[in-house]
Amino acid sequence: MLLDWYEQMAVIRGTEKAAHDLFLRGLVKGTTHLAAGHEAVAVGASAALRPDDYVFATYRGHHHAIARGASPESCLAELMQKSTGLCGAKGGSMHLTRADHGMLGSYAIVGAHLPMANGAAWSAKLRGTTQVAVAFFGDGATNIGAFHEALNLAAVWKLPVVFVCENNKYMEYTPIEAVTSVPNPAADRAAANGMPGVLVDGNDVVAVQHTMSDAVERARSGDGPTVVEALTYRHFGHSRTDPATYRPADEVEAWLARDPLIVARQLLLEIGATQADVDAADARAKAVVDAASQAAQAAPPADPATAFTDVWADGGAAWRT
Numbered sequence: 001m002l003l004d005w006y007e008q009m010a011v012i013r014g015t016e017k018a019a020h021d022l023f024l025r026g027l028v029k030g031t032t033h034l035a036a037g038h039e040a041v042a043v044g045a046s047a048a049l050r051p052d053d054y055v056f057a058t059y060r061g062h063h064h065a066i067a068r069g070a071s072p073e074s075c076l077a078e079l080m081q082k083s084t085g086l087c088g089a090k091g092g093s094m095h096l097t098r099a100d101h102g103m104l105g106s107y108a109i110v111g112a113h114l115p116m117a118n119g120a121a122w123s124a125k126l127r128g129t130t131q132v133a134v135a136f137f138g139d140g141a142t143n144i145g146a147f148h149e150a151l152n153l154a155a156v157w158k159l160p161v162v163f164v165c166e167n168n169k170y171m172e173y174t175p176i177e178a179v180t181s182v183p184n185p186a187a188d189r190a191a192a193n194g195m196p197g198v199l200v201d202g203n204d205v206v207a208v209q210h211t212m213s214d215a216v217e218r219a220r221s222g223d224g225p226t227v228v229e230a231l232t233y234r235h236f237g238h239s240r241t242d243p244a245t246y247r248p249a250d251e252v253e254a255w256l257a258r259d260p261l262i263v264a265r266q267l268l269l270e271i272g273a274t275q276a277d278v279d280a281a282d283a284r285a286k287a288v289v290d291a292a293s294q295a296a297q298a299a300p301p302a303d304p305a306t307a308f309t310d311v312w313a314d315g316g317a318a319w320r321t
Helices: 002-024 039-047 062-067 072-079 113-127 139-143 145-156 205-220 249-256 260-270 275-298
Strands: 054-058 103-107 133-138 161-167 197-201 226-231
Touching (some): 002 072, 002 260, 039 062, 039 260, 054 113, 062 072, 072 275, 113 133, 113 161, 133 139, 145 161, 197 205, 205 260, 260 275
Parallel strands (some): 054 103, 133 161, 197 226
16 A cells, blocks of 8 residues: 555656646746645545545645546646646646546635635535545645634534645745744644644655544544644745745755655565565656656647636536526
């Protein structure tokens, strides 16, 4: 199982690198918010979920989309405005969505999707499906009003939702500790809303899976929401326009030594996997990403005539009254 998780993280890392390279070649328009370094959060959390559970992510959501079943090819094609893109070139990097796999969107407005996750959880509760909603967000969202409102309502209604903070220490360019009253911006605020707050090593995919399994089971069994704060680190700046020179060199070095892929490799060797097993997984991941990048580049651009399709559930764009 761990080898499968490692390979999935390697695919995500490779897809992120491909997105970075394509951006530098001018093939990706706009900007990108890369999640390199966050792979263990997405893969570990997804491993704790059922296929019909709901996931809500932020604009830094490539890893969550792929972890929930979006192909690297469809994600890269979306970034390049190709007709084969995950959202038909309508979403771009910041709005990857795979609704048929429970990936109900990536959201560019900080914190806006937390109340939406509550809505999905409430729907599941009303329908009696035992589905769980998971909202992933950055540490900066913990100082947004929607965060506090969402936690309060989830606790009051005992909703089957898990709030997962990917704490990478910086809210855009500002250290989270410089503007937050508690050391752990998400977990330390959970108790005030009557729910557990749990810290986890967000660079250890096994630890994330175990922690999320407990939180998801609690939600699924009717015991209400949990806040999970995963401590991790982004390998790049906030976006492609950010060189991240505000981060101390020794801090970056220490976190890169705890790269989720390095941690997983070490665990694999400790439990009896061979270096050949790891190398083979790396080779398979590289082959997947290389093929995806080539196919995405070769795909035709999106047809402008499709711009106003799928605005409504009926597939059209006509205003409805």
